[in-house]
Amino acid sequence: MFSEEHPMWIDILRMKEEAVKLHADSVAGSVRLGEIEVGYHDTGAPGDGRAPIVLVHGTGGSTEAHYRTVYPMLAARHRVIGVDAVVDAVSQLSDLVHQVVAVIEARSPGVPVHLVGYSLGAVVAAALAGRQPVLVKTLTLLAGWITTDKQQRLRNHVWQTLFSGERRPLQEFQTLLAFSSQFLRTRADQDLEALISSRTFRNGVDREMQINYNVDIREDVERITAPTLVVGASEDQMVPIRHSYELLGGIENARLAEVDAGHAVTTERPAQVFMLIDDFVRTPDGVPAGATVEPLMA
Structure with missing residues (x-):
């Protein structure tokens, strides 16, 4: 066995560190909240007073898993903070909200943020934007929803059944539903297999799925005051595009962008997601509330 001083072991440790470094300027850290440590990746230097873009990942994910391409694009122009939620002990949506609030208050005290959420993160x-509006300068919701409907609950039931058995059927099921048909059918066989086999399920993902099953944030949505960009994916099978239109109608100062992709929109169309977020946080009123953003080519 190698000791921690052995050159090969040092190289292995270095590769592990580099694997989770999302940008040359990003620093990984954590914020204590009760008995847990909520992770983050922040490109801001000490004393950086810019309003940061705060990224909240979806079910079973992380900043690296759901924003690995979008994060460095945004970091080229903005300060970016990715939140890595601790899900092992969560039991309700409020637990996840509190974790994001803790990171915002620790890393951007007194400075409202550009909050971006994907899927459950949306x-x-x-x-959060409805409960603590003072913390949010703008809000971007990628593939989000207000209340879980019967179609989503049926998918959730199938997921729970597969989760109790062997992993391969669940990996295939998740891959099938996460991506658009065009994306999947244009992958080479080895690339498709890599998509399937690389899908992992971290501790606590079943708790997140239970939260998904019971989502109802109608009262929170009614209280959102921040300028909001809703981004829906036209081929989304997990959170169909109708949910994005419901968010558009439920938030007073919202506008909608529709992207040709499946639920994994940050993977299928990262450049478009970047452009939408970048344009919106720089000029939130560039597209009037209630309107549709012109399609972007990327």
């Missing part, structure tokens, strides 16, 4: 972000 639900968390919307709930």
Whole structure:
């Protein structure tokens, strides 16, 4: 066995550190909240007073998993903070909201943030914006929803059944539903297999799925005051595009962008997601409330 001083072991440790470094300027750290440590990746230097873009990941994910391409694009122009939620002990949506609030208050004290959420992270972000509007300068919701409907609950039931058995059927099921048909059918066989086999399920993902099953943030959505960009994916099978239109109608100062992709929009169309977020946080009123953002080519 190698000791920690052995050159090969040092190289292995260095590779592990580099694997989670999302940008040359990003620093990984954590914020204590009760008995847990909530992780973050922040490109801001000490004393950086810019309003940061705060990224909240979705079910079973992390900043690296759901924003690995979008994060460095945004970091080229903005200060970016990615929140890595601790899900092992969560039991309700409020637990995730509190974790994001803790990171915002620790890393951007007194400076409202540009809050971005993807999938369940969009639900968390919307709930936070409704409950603590003073913390949010703008809000971007990627593939989010207000209330879980029967179609989503049926998928959730199938997921729970597969989760109790062997992993391969669940990996295939998740891959099938996460991506658009065009994306999947244009992958080479080895690339498709890599998508399937690389899908992992971290501790606590079943708790997140239970939160997904019970989402109802209608009261929170009604209280959102921040300028909001809703981004829906036209081929989304997990959170169909109708949910984005419901968010558009439920938030007073919202506008909608529709992207040709499946639920994994940050993976299928990262450049478009970057451009939408970048344009919106720089000029939130560039597209009037209630309007549709012109399609972007990327």
